[in-house]
Each structure stands twice: as structure tokens, then as C-alpha cells.
Amino acid sequence: MTFATAPERTTSMDTNLVIEVKDVHKSFKTVQAVRGVDLRIRRGEFVALLGPNGAGKTTLVEMIEGIQKPDRGEITIMGKKWKGNQDELHRVIGLSLQETRFVDKLSVSETLRLFASFYQLGEDRVAEIIRIVGLEEKKKSYVVNLSSGQRQRLALGLALLNRPKILLLDEPTTGLDPNARREIWAILLGLKKESETSLILTTHYMEEAEQLCDTIVIIDKGRILREGTLRELLGDDGSTGDRDEGGAGGRGTGAAKAAESPVAPRRKTLDDLFTELTGRHLDE
Amino acid sequence: MSKLFRKEQLRELTLAYAKEITREKGVLFWGIVFPILMSLGLGIAFTKKADVVRKIAVIADGESHGESNDGSDAGSRGANPEGSSRIETFLQSRTKRIEPNGNEPARYEITIPSEKLGNTTFIFEKTTWQQATVHLKRGNVAVAIDEHDGRIEYHLDPRNPDAQLSYLKLSRLFGDGGAATAAGEWTARGSSGEPVSESSGELVSGASGEAASDSDGEPVGDASDENIVPLTVSGTRYIDFLIPGLMAMGIMMSNLWGMSYGLVEKRTKKLLRRMVATPMKKSHFLVALMTVRLGMNFVEAGLLFLFAFFAFGTTIQGSLPALFLVFIAGNVAFAGIAILSSARTANTEVANGLVNLVSLPMMVLSGVFFSYHNFPEWSIPFIQKLPLTLLADGIRSIFIEGAGYAEISVAVLILMAVGVVSFIAGLRAFRWY
Numbered sequence: 123m124t125f126a127t128a129p130e131r132t133t134s135m136d137t138n139l140v141i142e143v144k145d146v147h148k149s150f151k152t153v154q155a156v157r158g159v160d161l162r163i164r165r166g167e168f169v170a171l172l173g174p175n176g177a178g179k180t181t182l183v184e185m186i187e188g189i190q191k192p193d194r195g196e197i198t199i200m201g202k203k204w205k206g207n208q209d210e211l212h213r214v215i216g217l218s219l220q221e222t223r224f225v226d227k228l229s230v231s232e233t234l235r236l237f238a239s240f241y242q243l244g245e246d247r248v249a250e251i252i253r254i255v256g257l258e259e260k261k262k263s264y265v266v267n268l269s270s271g272q273r274q275r276l277a278l279g280l281a282l283l284n285r286p287k288i289l290l291l292d293e294p295t296t297g298l299d300p301n302a303r304r305e306i307w308a309i310l311l312g313l314k315k316e317s318e319t320s321l322i323l324t325t326h327y328m329e330e331a332e333q334l335c336d337t338i339v340i341i342d343k344g345r346i347l348r349e350g351t352l353r354e355l356l357g358d359d360g361s362t363g364d365r366d367e368g369g370a371g372g373r374g375t376g377a378a379k380a381a382e383s384p385v386a387p388r389r390k391t392l393d394d395l396f397t398e399l400t401g402r403h404l405d406e
Numbered sequence: 407m408s409k410l411f412r413k414e415q416l417r418e419l420t421l422a423y424a425k426e427i428t429r430e431k432g433v434l435f436w437g438i439v440f441p442i443l444m445s446l447g448l449g450i451a452f453t454k455k456a457d458v459v460r461k462i463a464v465i466a467d468g469e470s471h472g473e474s475n476d477g478s479d480a481g482s483r484g485a486n487p488e489g490s491s492r493i494e495t496f497l498q499s500r501t502k503r504i505e506p507n508g509n510e511p512a513r514y515e516i517t518i519p520s521e522k523l524g525n526t527t528f529i530f531e532k533t534t535w536q537q538a539t540v541h542l543k544r545g546n547v548a549v550a551i552d553e554h555d556g557r558i559e560y561h562l563d564p565r566n567p568d569a570q571l572s573y574l575k576l577s578r579l580f581g582d583g584g585a586a587t588a589a590g591e592w593t594a595r596g597s598s599g600e601p602v603s604e605s606s607g608e609l610v611s612g613a614s615g616e617a618a619s620d621s622d623g624e625p626v627g628d629a630s631d632e633n634i635v636p637l638t639v640s641g642t643r644y645i646d647f648l649i650p651g652l653m654a655m656g657i658m659m660s661n662l663w664g665m666s667y668g669l670v671e672k673r674t675k676k677l678l679r680r681m682v683a684t685p686m687k688k689s690h691f692l693v694a695l696m697t698v699r700l701g702m703n704f705v706e707a708g709l710l711f712l713f714a715f716f717a718f719g720t721t722i723q724g725s726l727p728a729l730f731l732v733f734i735a736g737n738v739a740f741a742g743i744a745i746l747s748s749a750r751t752a753n754t755e756v757a758n759g760l761v762n763l764v765s766l767p768m769m770v771l772s773g774v775f776f777s778y779h780n781f782p783e784w785s786i787p788f789i790q791k792l793p794l795t796l797l798a799d800g801i802r803s804i805f806i807e808g809a810g811y812a813e814i815s816v817a818v819l820i821l822m823a824v825g826v827v828s829f830i831a832g833l834r835a836f837r838w839y
Contacts (some may be wrong), residue, residue, distance in 0.1 A: 217680075228425060228426060239415050239419075240681075
């Protein structure tokens with residue numbers, strides 16, 4: 123991830139650049155969902171798109187994944203546009219959508235096998251993915267019998283099947299309990315450690331952005347308000363912020379913990395920053 | 407790997423969809439057991455002789471309800487010139503009295519036995535004209551009888567075939583069969599009983615002709631000089647007409663509901679969107695759905711035929727390969743229509759409406775249960791071009807007329823063309839998300 127105002131960190135000749143979004147606009151009838159967004163993501167970089175519901179995160183991700191066309195602007199993936207390169211780009215992208223429901227009466231391994239066939243992958247990869255997402259005991263269970271956390275891990279497993287160079291996760295932990303959320307984080311942190319996959323993650327949980335991502339992009343009303351590392355966004359005080367490792371989610375958790383201590387000063391959070399920028403909270 | 411054909415994808419898609427639908431218990435019931443039960447019910451209903459029970463209202467309030475045939479006043483109602491009531495005499499001498507419960511009126515029952523046509527039981531219930539009118543309006547009785555000067559009047563709706571049949575049997579029972587029409591003295595009545603013109607009449611009174619010589623003759627039961635021969639030759643029974651129609655309907659419903667509704671549901675669940683975000687061939691996905699449906703329909707139709715073969719002795723008199731061909735063509739046609747009709751919507755309620763829009767007119771018009779030749783003449787050429795009509799007629803002609811390739815070739819070509827055009831149009835218009 124690079125700042126648009128920090129060209130020294132990347133250039134158009136940057137061979138590590140995997141996603142480049144240039145001045146992209148998108149409207150739906152009377153709603154301007156995305157208004158002039160620029161974004162550059164490099165190999166291995168984990169980026170969080172953080173913003174409240176309706177901020178334009180999902181629309182931006184949908185344009186990156188090729189299912190929405192920008193009204194204006196340009197998006198290139200690995201230096202290629204979607205038009206004419208769909209088959210090739212689908213092979214390098216893995217994604218998990220909000221609220222996807224798979225076929226109820228297929229088992230975990232059958233679902234993975236089906237998707238593996240789209241990439242000409244075999245049983246070995248299916249077994250490997252089942253291990254990675256920790257669904258060994260559930261591999262013969264029908265999807266309908268999985269918990270929401272297990273289904274989300276299956277969705278993540280499907281996204282990882284093709285060893286994607288780019289992983290797009292749209293609110294992968296929304297609606298999950300803290301334990302299930304931690305399990306997803308663990309898988310993603312393992313991926314970050316072991317591969318050069320780039321990740322774009324949309325979320326409205328600031329803890330998730332803090333835990334997983336190198337760069338956080340705060341987005342609201344279709345515009346990028348601020349972007350950078352956690353330290354860059356919050357300053358030195360915020361960078362050592364009291365994070366909620368349990369991932370309870372929601373705004374102000376770190377601040378709330380700090381407030382419980384009579385001696386600890388209240389640390390600035392991403393929600394505080396968002397409030398400074400918009401006058402609203404992230405979960406509004 | 408070929409860009410046009412990816413065998414592994416097609417195989418896995420087909421396997422996955424086959425597992426999806428065969429693991430739903432409801433599919434097995436509605437797809438296989440239900441058509442068999444339907445054919446069993448309809449087959450029994452229309453194959454076995456029926457035991458018919460009809461209630462007849464006997465007007466016994468002594469009021470005048472219309473003019474008699476000779477124009478005289480109804481003051482002599484209820485008795486013939488000799489002073490005896492034909493209906494009362496009949497009820498007392500020929501029927502079995504059923505004792506009333508509480509305030510209910512007395513009933514009289516008579517059964518006309520017939521091995522060939524099935525038994526007919528008439529239950530006569532004495533009632534006032536006012537009550538009889540209510541019963542007629544509610545359909546509780548189809549005919550009310552009255553007597554004027556020894557002549558029996560039959561009050562019925564001439565447009566009601568059941569009433570006509572009851573009238574014919576009753577008039578025969580009273581020994582004066584056909585007299586009413588022969589006399590040509592039909593009058594019509596308004597619901598209040600007053601005479602009105604026949605053209606606007608709601609009920610018709612057919613006054614019997616001259617009283618039969620006596621009511622104690624032996625008109626009850628099959629006439630000895632008649633020889634009724636029920637049709638039992640294979641191919642001429644209703645069940646032989648019905649089974650091909652049910653097969654055609656099964657193909658249509660299975661494709662429209664199974665594919666259309668299934669596709670919309672997958673779109674609603676965002677599963678289509680997730681699948682299309684991979685290198686999956688879109689056409690392979692749809693071809694897999696069609697292949698599995700074809701297989702399911704083959705099993706369903708095969709089981710239905712086996713059932714009909716063992717239960718009713720239904721046979722296939724024509725060419726088996728031709729039957730297979732028309733079966734494939736029908737599946738292609740309805741699969742294409744299913745894909746086209748589900749190409750855009752992401753709302754299952756809209757999908758319901760679309761499927762009903764396509765299927766209901768054909769269910770009614772295409773002669774699945776009864777011949778479409780009962781519809782107006784001008785509509786027949788249109789009805790005969792409907793996909794379900796083409797399919798049902800094609801299967802039927804092979805089953806019961808011994809047809810082969812030549813007879814079904816036009817139908818097959820039209821069905822194939824409908825399917826291919828619909829499939830291509832559907833694929834082009836298809837919304838994956």
C-alpha cells in the first residue's frame with residue numbers, strides 16, 4: 123500500500139505492484155458509491171479497508187474483483203485490465219464474499235473438490251486446504267450442518283484453493299463470535315507469514331484491521347479519508363494502543379479498557395480518528 | 407486444457423448438482439413418488455367403473471311452481487287423473503325408506519346395479535320448493551322432481567352434464583325415458599320458480615310425456631335388449647391417454663421448477679457470483695444442470711412407465727428410439743425455457759410467478775389430462791404449437807398410436823429449436839450476480 127502523496131514508496135514501474143486503482147468512480151442511480159479513489163497495493167501487503175456500512179468498501183472491492191465496472195477511472199491487476207483477461211485474472215485472485223451460502227447438501231470436501239476442479243487442482247490441494255482451515259473433523263459434514271464460523275472458514279478455504287496472489291475478503295468475520303473471529307485471523311496471519319499473497323480486507327472492526335493489516339485505509343462516503351500504517355494514522359501514542367486481542371469487535375474497545383485503568387491515559391483509537399474525520403463512529 | 411471444453415469441471419459440476427438434488431428427500435417424493443401416486447389416483451378414478459350416488463329433491467310442499475305442459479293450472483299437482491301420485495307410488499313400492507334422524511326428512515334409496523357401468527344410487531329427499539332451490543344452487547342436488555296432473559317435471563340446469571345424466575337415468579327409472587325431450591316442452595324457470603324464457607333460464611323443467619303405463623315395470627337395471635361393451639383395448643383407455651401426458655408434464659415441471667427456481671435461489675445466495683469469480687466455464691455450469699435434470703427425468707419417466715405397465719398394462723406401441731428422441735427434445739426445450747425464464751431475477755417470489763406464467767397455461771391447454779380438442783376450433787392450431795402439447799402429443803402418439811420417427815420429426819425439430827434458442831438467449835441475458 124502506498125500513499126498517493128508518497129510517490130517515493132512506489133512508482134508505476136514498481137514490479138511489486140499487484141493492484142493499481144486510479145481515480146475510480148462508481149454510482150448507482152442517485153448514490154455515488156465510490157468517488158475518485160486511488161489505491162496501490164504491493165506484493166505481500168495486507169490492506170484493510172475500514173469504514174462504516176455504506177462507505178463504499180464493498181463496491182470498491184467488487185470493482186477490483188471485476189464484477190462491477192467503474193464509471194470512470196482504471197483498475198489494473200498484475201498490470202492487466204479485466205477486459206480480455208478474465209480467465210487469467212480469476213486464476214490469481216481468491217475471494218470470499220459477504221454472506222455467500224454454498225450448496226447445503228454438499229459436504230465440505232465435496233464443495234472444495236468442486237471449486238478445485240475449476241482450477242484443475244487435485245485431491246492433494248483439497249486435503250491441504252482442509253488442514254489449513256482446520257476442518258478435518260468436518261470434512262464429511264454437509265455445509266448446512268456447519269456453524270457460521272466453520273462456514274466462514276470453508277469460504278476462506280475456497281478463496282485459498284488456487285494459491286492466490288491476491289486475496290479479497292469482504293467482511294470475513296462479520297457476525298462471528300470472538301473465538302471464530304480469532305480462528306480466521308490465525309489462518310490469515312499464517313498466510314501472511316508463509317506466502318507473498320496480497321490481501322484486501324474490508325471490515326468495520328478496527329481490531330481486525332489492526333491485527334492483520336500492514337496498511338489501513340479509512341474510507342467513508344466513497345472517498346479515502348486517510349491511509350497508512352497504524353502508527354502513521356494514530357501517531358506514537360496510538361501505535362502502542364491497548365488492543366483487544368480477544369477481538370470482541372466494535373468500536374472503542376481498546377479505549378474502553380484503557381479507561382478502566384485509573385492510571386493509564388486514554389489512548390487514541392481508529393474510531394477516535396474516524397470520529398475526528400467525520401463526526402461519526404465506525405459502527406454507525 | 408481446452409478453453410472450450412473442460413472435462414474435469416463439467417464432471418465435478420454434474421456430480422455436485424446430482425448430489426445436491428438426490429440428497430433432498432423432497433425431490434424423490436415430488437419427482438418420482440408423486441407422479442406415480444397421481445397416475446394411480448387418476449387411473450383408478452377413470453379406469454374402474456364408478457359407483458355413483460346422486461341426491462334428488464322431491465318437491466312435496468303442494469305449491470305451484472310453474473305451468474304444466476297443457477297450460478292448465480297447477481291445482482291438480484301431485485296426482486294423475488286417476489288420483490294416485492306416480493312419485494309417491496314409486497317411492498313407496500320401489501325404494502327403501504331410510505328412517506330420519508331427528509328433524510331430518512325421510513329419505514328413500516334405490517340402487518340401479520350395473521356390472522358394466524357401475525352402480526347408481528338415487529337418494530330421494532322430500533323437501534319444499536324453496537329448500538330444493540337452495541340445494542340446487544349449492545350443488546347438493548342436480549335435479550329436483552315434481553308432479554303435475556300425473557306428469558313428472560324434472561328441474562335441472564341443461565348445461566350441467568351431471569344433471570342431464572341424472573335426468574336420463576331418472577326418466578328411465580320412472581318408465582318414461584326420453585319423453586321430455588320428445589315432447590319438446592321444455593320450460594325454464596327463474597330461481598324463484600317463475601317461468602322465464604329458455605334462453606335466460608337457470609333451471610329447466612322437462613315435463614314428462616304421458617304417464618307411462620305403469621311404474622311397476624322393470625326399467626331398473628340394465629335393459630335386457632342392450633349390450634354395453636366397455637372399451638378395454640390397450641391405447642383406448644383414459645389411463646393410456648393420461649400416462650404420456652403425465653410424462654410430458656413431469657418433464658416440464660421438473661425443468662421449470664427444478665432448474666429455474668434452483669438457479670434463482672443460487673443467485674439469491676450469491677453462490678453463482680462466487681462460482682463465476684473462478685475460471686469456471688459458465689456454459690459448463692448450465693450444461694451440467696441440464697444433464698442432471700435429463701437423467702432425473704429419465705429415471706422419473708421410467709419409473710412412471712414401469713408402474714403404469716404393471717398396474718394398468720400400459721404398453722409402448724411405437725418406436726422406442728423415437729420415444730427417446732422426443733424425450734430428449736422435450737428436455738432440451740424446457741431446460742432452455744427454464745434458463746431463459748430465470749436469466750435475470752434474483753427474487754424467488756418473482757421466479758415463482760415466472761414459472762407459473764410459463765407452466766400454467768400449458769398445463770391447462772396442452773391436453774395433459776383431457777383432450778385439447780374441447781377448446782374452440784380457432785385455438786387448436788395455436789395450442790398444438792405449444793411445447794408441452796408437442797411433447798405430450800409426441801409421446802402419446804408413440805405410446806398409443808405406434809408412431810415412429812416420421813410422425814414425431816417435426817415436433818422434435820421444433821422442440822429442439824425452442825430449447826437451443828432459449829438456451830442461447832438465456833445464456834446471453836444471464837445475470838450471475
